[in-house]
Amino acid sequence: MILSVNNIIKKFGTFTALEIENLDFEEGKYYVVLGPSGSGKTTLLRVISGLEFADSGSISILGKDMTQAPAWKRDIGLVFQNYALYPHLTVYENIASPLSVMKIPRTEMIKRVNELLRVMELTDQAAKYPGQLSGGQQQRVALARAIIKMPKILLLDEPLSNLDTRVRIDLRDYLKKIQKEFNLTAIHVTHDPIEAMALGDEVIVLHHGKLVQKSTPVELYNHPNDIFCARLLGAVNLIPKDNLDMNTGLDYEICEIRPEDVKFDDAGNFHGTITSVQFLGSEIMYYVDIGGFNIKVKCDKNCNNHNEGDVVNLLFKNGEMNFYKSGKRINSIISSQ
The missing domain is CATH 3.40.50.300 (P-loop containing nucleotide triphosphate hydrolases)
Known part of the structure; x- marks a missing residue:
């Protein structure tokens, strides 16, 4: 050293x-x-x-x-x-x-x-x-x-x-x-x-x-x-288990996933409504309300076929979720929600 x-x-x-x-x-x-x-x-x-x-x-x-x-x-x-x-x-x-x-x-x-x-x-x-x-x-x-x-x-x-x-x-x-x-x-x-x-x-x-x-x-x-x-590293979804349970079997309090790892997909298990669309140049940020909780979804600028008010299904990308208890990460697992 x-x-x-x-x-x-x-x-x-x-x-x-x-x-x-x-x-x-x-x-x-x-x-x-x-x-x-x-x-x-x-x-x-x-x-x-x-x-x-x-x-x-x-x-x-x-x-x-x-x-x-x-x-x-x-x-x-x-x-x-x-x-x-x-x-x-x-x-x-x-x-x-x-x-x-x-x-x-x-x-x-x-x-x-x-x-x-x-x-x-x-x-x-x-x-x-x-x-x-x-x-x-x-x-x-x-x-x-x-x-x-x-x-x-x-x-x-x-x-x-x-x-x-x-x-x-x-x-x-x-x-x-x-x-x-x-x-x-x-x-x-x-x-x-x-x-x-x-x-x-x-x-x-x-x-x-x-x-x-x-x-x-x-x-x-x-x-x-x-x-x-x-939070320090940029936009992130911090999802309390009480709002959306990922059914992992883990004793966790918060699920964390980056907006770029949440996708619009008809096969997704979570259904919500787009409440806001922000054009960021090379990217677009969507805000999707699921039962009163907002999920951020980020995709490239060509993913522009969604509008405010659209009802969508969300798929959480495999292997990109982290789980926290008392503020500390307890595990990262592969999930196919």
Whole structure:
């Protein structure tokens, strides 16, 4: 493991911001830490980086205890939400600044900066100042400055949140490309579930400072550990057993199924009436009332042959239901409702 976080507790006064029992990171992977505001995401990043010190527990990097080591000794690159560029330095000078501090020979510095300018598609911006760049360009400069010294670990704190949607998607793809090209171990904080699933080799979900789930995006989306995770990852049907009993034989309270896994089918056992239709561009979301309970059904934009007021049968897709008791997933089973 390149990084291990063990029994970390971080408090601010009487408030416990972070309480992580064990969290390991493998070299060369892209990790995304996901959670709502106040979940402990940025606190975890700051404790890993050495910008904050935990009240108890340990941090090890490549097997070496770094719990009390200052940030500059941890060989970590940082990319912030607000770019944190030097406004009086050019793009070239901003990227070169870590190497200047390290007293890297000038010829080596020029070679490395020029290479990163090329990779980041910033060569023609090298003589400009941050104030002359777009938000996406500034964030690429910040990224280049963070990786110029080839840190063991790259930490990114909400790096895309200040960008508009189009630029955010472009830079999201760029981040993944750069991480793979340089074989970086990246730990990226976000509150955006789409960003997390698009970027992460593994996604780490935090809630109230505690680890809720650590898994691949596919596993997290299909089999969330609890109802909090299920809701966090996007639209979901949470169906109380008292409203619609799936007749599974399980002692469950809530059935969870994603809207795209509910289908219109004459063979379906559940009958309802469409109460609302929402066109979402590439998809359509239908709301179907079954005995006073609304079920969301999502299909592609070509599935447009249903209208408000239509009476329909619903089929719940095999193997895509999860069952919960006291908020925790108890099983996933194949069903043919």
